[in-house]
Amino acid sequence: MADDKKLTTRAADFSAWYNELVLRAELADYAPVRGCMVIRPNGYGIWERMQRQLDDMFKASGHVNAYFPLLIPQSYLSKEAEHVEGFAPETAVVTHGGGKLLEEPLVIRPTSETIIYSMFAKWVQSYRDLPILINQWANVVRWEMRTRLFLRTLEFLWQEGHTAHATHDEAETETRRILGIYRTFMEQYMAMPVVTGQKTESEKFAGALRTYACEAMMQDNKALQAGTSHNLGQNFAKAFELKFQSAEGTEEIAWNTSWGVSTRMVGGLIMTHSDDKGLVCPPRLAPIEVVIVPIFRTDGDKARVLAAAEELKARLGSFERPEHLRRRIHIDAREGMKPGAKYYEWELRGIPLRMELGPRDLDQGQCVIVRRDTGAKQPLPLAELETALPALLETMQADLLKAALARREANSIRERISYDRFKEVMAGPGGFVYAGWCGDPAVEARVKEETKATIRCIPDPEFRSAEPPTTCMVTGRPATCEVLWAKAY
Amino acid sequence: MADDKKLTTRAADFSAWYNELVLRAELADYAPVRGCMVIRPNGYGIWERMQRQLDDMFKASGHVNAYFPLLIPQSYLSKEAEHVEGFAPETAVVTHGGGKLLEEPLVIRPTSETIIYSMFAKWVQSYRDLPILINQWANVVRWEMRTRLFLRTLEFLWQEGHTAHATHDEAETETRRILGIYRTFMEQYMAMPVVTGQKTESEKFAGALRTYACEAMMQDNKALQAGTSHNLGQNFAKAFELKFQSAEGTEEIAWNTSWGVSTRMVGGLIMTHSDDKGLVCPPRLAPIEVVIVPIFRTDGDKARVLAAAEELKARLGSFERPEHLRRRIHIDAREGMKPGAKYYEWELRGIPLRMELGPRDLDQGQCVIVRRDTGAKQPLPLAELETALPALLETMQADLLKAALARREANSIRERISYDRFKEVMAGPGGFVYAGWCGDPAVEARVKEETKATIRCIPDPEFRSAEPPTTCMVTGRPATCEVLWAKAY
Secondary structure (H helix, E strand, O other): EEEOOOOOOOOOOHHHHHHHHHHHHOOEEEEOOOEEEEHHHHHHHHHHHHHHHHHHHHOOOOOOEEEEOOOHHHHHOOOOHHHHHHHHOOOOEEEHHHHHEEEEEEEOOOHHHHHHHHHHHHHEHHHHHOOOOEEEEEEEEOOOOOEEEEOOOEEEEEEEEEEEEEHOOOOOHHHHHHHHHHHHHHHHOOOOOOOOEEEOOOOOOOOOOOOEEEEEEEEOOOOEEEEEEEEEEHHHHHHOOOOOOOOOOOOEEEEEEEEEEEHHHHHHHHHHOOOEOOOOHHHHHOOOOOEEEEOOHHHHHHHHHHHHHHHHHHHHHOOOHHHHOOOOOEOOOOOOHHHHHHHHHHHHHHEEEEEEEOOOHHHHEEEEEEOOOOOOOOEEEEHHHHHHHHHHHHHHHHHHHHHHHHHHHHHEEOOOOHHHHHHHHHOOOOOEEEEEEOOOOHHHHHHHEEEOOOEOOOOOOOHHHHOOOOEOOOOEEEEEEEEEEEEEO | OOOOOOOOOOOOOOOHHHHHHHHHHOOOEEEEOOOOOEEOOOHHHHHHHHHHHHHHHEEEEOOEEEEEOOOEHHHHHOOHHHHHHHHHHHOEEEEOOOOOOOEEEEEEOOOOOOHHHHHHHHHOHHHOOOOOEEEEEEEOOOOOOOEEEOEEEOOEEEEEEEEEEHHHHHHHHHHHHHHHHHHHHHHHHOOOEEEEEEEOOOOOOOOEEEEEEEEEEEOOOOEEEEEEEEEEEEEEEOOOEEEEEEEOOOOOEOOEEEEEEHHHHHHHHHHHEOOOOOOOOOOOHHOEEEEEEEEEOHHHHHHHHHHHHHHHHHHHHHOOOOOOOOOOEEEOOOOOOHHHHHHHHHHHOOEEEEEEEEEHHHOOOEEEEOOOOOOOEEEEEEEHHHHHHHHHHHHHHHHHHHHHHHHHHHEOOOOOOOOOHHHHHHHOOEEEEEEEOOOOOHHHHHHHHHOOOOEEEEEEEHOOOOOOEEEEOOOOOOEEEEEEOOOEE
């Protein structure tokens, strides 16, 4: 359990604040293998709610789940040239099984394009077998050198969608549809605003035709890539002979998409909303929405208050209620601990609402509710909780999104600035800078070298500036597009 | 899609029937790595429903989910003597990561006791930190030599619960509680009756004090171990120094339990209910409960029937409805395929109810419903479907359990038979044989050697014979207990 030492503040050391918060709120812990993490129940509960919601959204848009093997023959990875170049250096390799040296080494999947499209090739004969719209929830391993809890770990949990289509346009529509689902989820559930757009050639997925991404701004003004959706074109279909007979009888090559979000989102959620007291969790993703802290001095009061708390929990949180009407309530009935110490702990853990319930409250038929994000206190009649609690939770949910959006906009620069000024910004406060770009990859590389900032994306139309830039911020040459620059995780 | 060839019958070759069914109903497929499988959407949908239900049951009994790493230092496995002996020969070993030879090889978890209890040891200081009631949904790898789709694969999906307690008795209660949850799930959701009981010393989990199991009878009269729950005693707690300070201030060693069920259950479900036409899936676990097959000749009829089908699906299956009131409905609107061909396919896939809907049905405000298990046809008024469909599904669910139970009892021998007769039974029809046992492991080994039958468990009291056996079936010595013999998967 958390000790009483205060967290390092965000202002003093954002990175230390993040690590301390994750450990002390018991969201995750370091595992005995370098770069691996244990996701503890407080953190896993958030991931579970993310999973449940995204899964519903995938299913509502026609996708089904499946499961493909963890172990991939090393030769499979090599079949798509760019793909192997991107992933081979990062793989974990199984050389022995059942006490014997394997004939061919197996890699632990860093991503599953190769094994999945090899199976699709077996299953698809005719255009009638298309589209295939499959998702899997799985663990993957990438041998990263510098790791951070949730943000970059050797093993992480994710979903990876893989689809096959008869035409390029259908694949492109799917790629964009998923990007929209990710955006909706991040805004409406994580309360984390994102800029969507296309990745440049140098930042796209190894093997993709085009990569789209959701980019969010953390409280240290750095960008976090929170989800990607790839139009893979026919690259993998050609490598794995994923062909089909068209309605006209000709043999055609299929078109693929793949897309994923991971436990990294939990890190994004933390860095978007939390404060120096600890985690602030958007209500829709909070494993516990309301913690009841009973307040009493005498044994008689204790019995009465605990009974009332149990009655409230039974009424509002019963497993008999349909899930969307069931409140996730925890009663903190621990003995020998003062209410203040409990408040401190639940604030650290980010529970959206705290309910203080004492004998005087009961006399008046009310309780006191404290919001985690604002600290605002208000009395609420017990008889009205059934409607008042969901309303308050939804208000908090909306307020968190508004606050995050306002912070992002306050730290975004849309006016045209010089490259010298840009360097000052990136060396100083950081943030999102929208600027013209000539399209030259050498310029992109130079800026990265000089400032550590990268092109996060070529923003989608709704995120572009009202007056499009006409010249490249760096070279002064004509701009081919507007891009979003930021330092990133 | 399935071709028109009939399945091999169960009577002709049960094993071939099972493999064909799994492949042709598209429940699973062989992966390119030996012994690994791809779980296709039709099969994964069943597993997902199993997961959802079990997860609710675990949560309702106070458990929370977490996630521990896939990769375990090889030295961890060795810390518990029996454990390493049981699992080391079956491991897949990662020797290289990021292009380099690792200092210490890592094993892919065959089960997670070692890594989980090493973390518990870090988290637990005081009796106040107990109990820990954790579950994880994960993949594990065991390098098996002889594999079968769903039943035994190199990689499989499962849940593994891991708990820590202050006393032996509390751990024992937990072990038994979980066995009860498994039994309830298998009976009420899988419609698969099980015999619960304790494993003998030679069959218990490597590192456990006591192992309890659920044993089900398949249609070939062989037993399938469908779930196990282990009281681990202090074996792992000692190995990993999982200690705590008691309320009295003394240092104590904790007590652990672990328990798991896996994708093997899907194989059990298939072999319990299915017939020569294909899968029969219990309604509660069926990804699709009702398939609507529209019947029409003219374009006008077609439009009318399809519109009615869509209206039914929207009304009964809308995602707006709470999950427990939402019917899982699929409309088979494929063109150029006769209704009979569709019926054949949905029978193969085990959809519980087929709804035939034609223009004449619509004129009469009704539809025809066909049950997958019995083939029984009955007309149902469309206006009553909201209550009639769930009632019919629940009836089918209950009937499947009754039929499976009757089959098991018909193939169980409770009268006292000689060992010679026992050998005939095991060489012939097989089945469950309840018999006295002297408790000698050498006898157990000899019977296995001579008949391939093993002691599945020492049945719990409710499964024991009314008149307990007094002598050992094999040796004639006094019986120490009654045991359940069977050949097993």
